[in-house]
Amino acid sequence: MSEPNDLSAFWMPFTDNRGFKANPRMFVAAEGMHYTAAAGHKVLDATGGLWCVNAGHGRTRIVEAIRQAAGTLDFAPTFQLAHPLAFEAASRLALLMPEGLDRIFFTNSGSESVDTALKIALAYQRARGQGTRTRLIGRERGYHGVGFGGISVGGILGNRRQFGTLLTGVDHMRHTHDLARNAFSRGAPQHGAELADDLERIVALHGADTIAAVIVEPVAGSTGVLVPPQGYLQRLRAICDAHEILLIFDEVITAFGRVGTATASERFGVTPDIITMAKGLTNAAVPMGAVAVRREVHDCVVNSAGPGIELFHGYTYSGHPLAAAAAIATLDVYAEEGLFEKAIELESYWEDAVHSMKRARHVIDCRNVGLIGGIELEPRPGAPTKRAMEVFHRCFDTGLLIRVTGDIIALSPPLILDKSHIDAIFGKLTEVLATID
């Protein structure tokens, strides 16, 4: 594949466009654990693309399923009509969800899943006669994609401040990041369960009868890998129950084996009312997202509606045949290769490797859960994020794909990796950190 010579038309997302176009770094192929860069060298993928290629690159079974679907039924609407693959994909996905969350709404991305979940929560409260419950609660440092709903409940300043007043009636709980008490925690940090009580503060301020739902990432990813403190999610669940507030887990990155189970809900033993997903659902081979909804929530919205459409929401491509085929094939690959279990088996080796970075230059924290690693660097005085960005570029140029967010390195490799890949990732990272000021 040759490199395009005009880079001006593509306005790249979440990118320093001027910096990139002055010094482009591109991929032209991918297979297994590696990308091939346009410059010709192999790049070991320590981020599963963008937290999404959980089964590794170029999976023939998934590619073939997409090819076959495209050749058979390129598109069929799912508004008042449908096609069989969409139903099959939904049934298969429902089997992986925690008990009771067996109604599936399809979207095309994580952002759409989040906005869909928030709308379902509002529709549900109204359907059950609690129409005053319109408030949505997120959390500081939360990332829920880029729709207006998602950035409103999200808690990352940079993603919000260019876009006006956002949704009204939104509030945020405090985040759980606490280096003073929890630095270098292995797995779930010991301190911070009491931060869930922040929801009580919000209830006391606004009244529970104005709150529809709370949304959190069980493990916050894009803000830099924040593992929930021990007992935190349980406490959040209990407070939601006490006040009849719906609990939404945004599992766009945590679902599909990333934490060694089908969902983080399963891993942490806390069942929300709604789960949002995307990314690993199709191994990222074609876009698809989904929202799993507790059956009673679905039934309440559907059964309380008058004749006709029950939920005025949907996307032209909800349950697209290519995406549905890819999802079914991807779930087959996960099951047949036991990839979720494999992630659990590798977790302690991965954890030791993540924490070996404690000795590397500039590192002020290491954290991990499942096959996720977060390595926080000391920011350069007066120039936050610069050091991590240099590490990112140097890694790419020398054959390793990492992700950086602020001054935090976030790692989430394909679940097919083995110990030699883990050694290579952390060996290279240590080497690169030693060369960066």
Ligand SMILES: Cc1ncc(COP(=O)(O)O)c(C=O)c1O
């Ligand atoms: C937790 C979470 N929610 C939502 C999204 C948005 O997904 P998408 O980029 O597919 O819209 C992401 C993306 O990283 C995410 O991590």
